Amino acid sequence: MKRLIVLLGATGVGKTDLSIRLAQYLQSPIISSDSRQIYCEMTIGTAVPDEEQLNAVQHYFIKSRSIFDDYTAGKFEIDAVNLIDSLFQQHEQLLMVGGSGLYIDAVCRGIDAIPATENWMRQKIIERYKNEGIESLRFELKRLDAEIYNHIDIKNPQRVMRALEVCLTSGKPYSELKQNFVKTRNFDILKIGLQLNRNELYDRINRRVDKMFEHGLLDEAKQLYSHRNVNALKTVGYKEIFEHLDGKISLDEAINLIKRNTRRYAKRQISWFARYSDIKWFQPNEFENILELLKM
Numbered sequence: 001m002k003r004l005i006v007l008l009g010a011t012g013v014g015k016t017d018l019s020i021r022l023a024q025y026l027q028s029p030i031i032s033s034d035s036r037q038i039y040c041e042m043t044i045g046t047a048v049p050d051e052e053q054l055n056a057v058q059h060y061f062i063k064s065r066s067i068f069d070d071y072t073a074g075k076f077e078i079d080a081v082n083l084i085d086s087l088f089q090q091h092e093q094l095l096m097v098g099g100s101g102l103y104i105d106a107v108c109r110g111i112d113a114i115p116a117t118e119n120w121m122r123q124k125i126i127e128r129y130k131n132e133g134i135e136s137l138r139f140e141l142k143r144l145d146a147e148i149y150n151h152i153d154i155k156n157p158q159r160v161m162r163a164l165e166v167c168l169t170s171g172k173p174y175s176e177l178k179q180n181f182v183k184t185r186n187f188d189i190l191k192i193g194l195q196l197n198r199n200e201l202y203d204r205i206n207r208r209v210d211k212m213f214e215h216g217l218l219d220e221a222k223q224l225y226s227h228r229n230v231n232a233l234k235t236v237g238y239k240e241i242f243e244h245l246d247g248k249i250s251l252d253e254a255i256n257l258i259k260r261n262t263r264r265y266a267k268r269q270i271s272w273f274a275r276y277s278d279i280k281w282f283q284p285n286e287f288e289n290i291l292e293l294l295k296m
Contacts, residue, residue, distance in 0.1 A: 002088045002187040005294070006033075007097045008104055008273060009194035010266040012205040014284035016049050018194065019097040020056050021287060026093050026294075029058040031080060033098030033107065036235060038076075039067045041224060044217045045237035047208065067224075067232040077106035081185070088187060093294075101151075101272035108191070110183030121169050125161050137164055145173035151272055153265075158231055192290060193279040195270075202263050209259045212237070221245070236261045 007022060009015050023030050032038065036046040040063040048062060060083060065071050080096075084107070087094055098104060105111075129137060137160050142149040144167040152159045166174045196204070221241035224233055228242045237258050244254040273279060282290055 002091075003093045004084060004107070004185075004187050004189050005093060005095050006104060006108065006189060006191045007095060007194070008033075008191060008279070009099060010201060010269040010273075011047075011099050011262060012208050012266060013099075013194045013196055013201060014204075015097055015099065015194055016047070016053060018284055018287065018290075019095065020049075020053055022290070023057040023095050025291065026091075026095055028091055028093055028095045029060060029087065031083065031087075031094060031096040032059060032061040033076075033080070033096050033100055033103040034061075035073070035076075035098075035100040035103050036232070037062055037098075038065045038071065039063070039232050040065065041067050042220075042232065042238070044212050044215050044220045045235075047212070067227065067230050073102045073106045074111045076103050077111050080107050084187065099269050101269060108185075108189050118169060122161075122165055125165055125168075129157060129161060134160060137161060140164060141167065144168075145175050147175040148173065151175075151268065153268070155261075156234055158234070190294075191276070191279040192293070193273060193281045194284050195281050196283065201266060205262050205266060206259050209237075209255065209262060213255065217241070218251070236265055 005022070005026070005028075007015055007019050019030055022028075034046070036042055037048050038061050039046070042048075043063065049059065054062065061076075061080070080103075084094060084096075096104070096107065125137065134155075134157050137157075138149070138154050141154075141160055141164045145163065148163050152163060154160055163174045166177065170177060217237065218241060221238050222245065224238065225242060225245055227233060228238075233239070233242075240249075240254040240257040240261065243249050243257075244251050249257070280293060
């Protein structure tokens with residue numbers, strides 16, 4: 001049976017460099033499962049592979065959508081699985097790379113059939129958000145579904161409102177509905193995870209943020225500032241700079257917040273992947289050991 005190899009791990013752990021070597025070894029293109037690198041307007045702040053890396057191996061789902069597109073994990077599941085089926089006509093093995101747990105789950109497990117929600121419920125939650133703020137909604141979500149509360153970006157109002165909407169409409173925890181079943185794929189899946197000790201990972205994250213600013217992240221964010229309310233831009237690396245451009249914080253404060261929030265995001269990624277027992281974990285420098293696994 002054909003095999004999809006999934007290289008995953010927290011942001012900054014070293015997936016990109018290793019993925020190029022693995023793809024060349026496998027003679028496979030790289031299918032990105034990064035929910036932010038997919039947007040063509042967000043290059044520096046999402047650590048898109050550089051031109052040399054993009055030219056070394058063919059990449060899919062890198063800078064292929066606009067921030068103005070209404071793109072979701074559900075749409076990614078359809079697009080990615082269709083692409084994988086097509087590519088398997090020329091390849092025995094394919095490589096998918098990323099750190100977005102929901103996008104990886106979309107391909108490996110499928111997006112569960114979450115019950116339809118009522119428009120009146122959605123509007124009620126939106127009104128509560130306007131009148132009470134996000135903290136009230138977070139508190140209720142934590143009470144109704146602590147698991148989903150601990151795994152989503154609770155600073156993203158859309159994520160919080162969506163999860164709460166499902167809980168209130170269905171009368172069940174969102175996390176329970178998301179784990180009802182796993183879709184059957186017509187290919188095998190091997191998950192390879194990259195990990196580092198926490199201090200080393202955080203140091204790499206801090207240094208990567210510094211490099212982003214050296215490469216022009218501030219200018220990139222300035223160009224996107226007028227579109228700051230687009231959902232894709234409500235993410236670490238951009239929202240902090242927008243606060244700086246609003247005059248709320250200094251640039252140094254924005255840089256430090258990006259580092260802190262990226263570290264927190266990495267921690268959530270680690271928690272997400274820790275739920276699964278089928279991931280084979282390696283250090284980023286264990287290329288030869290990973291090759292031995294692939295030969296099995």
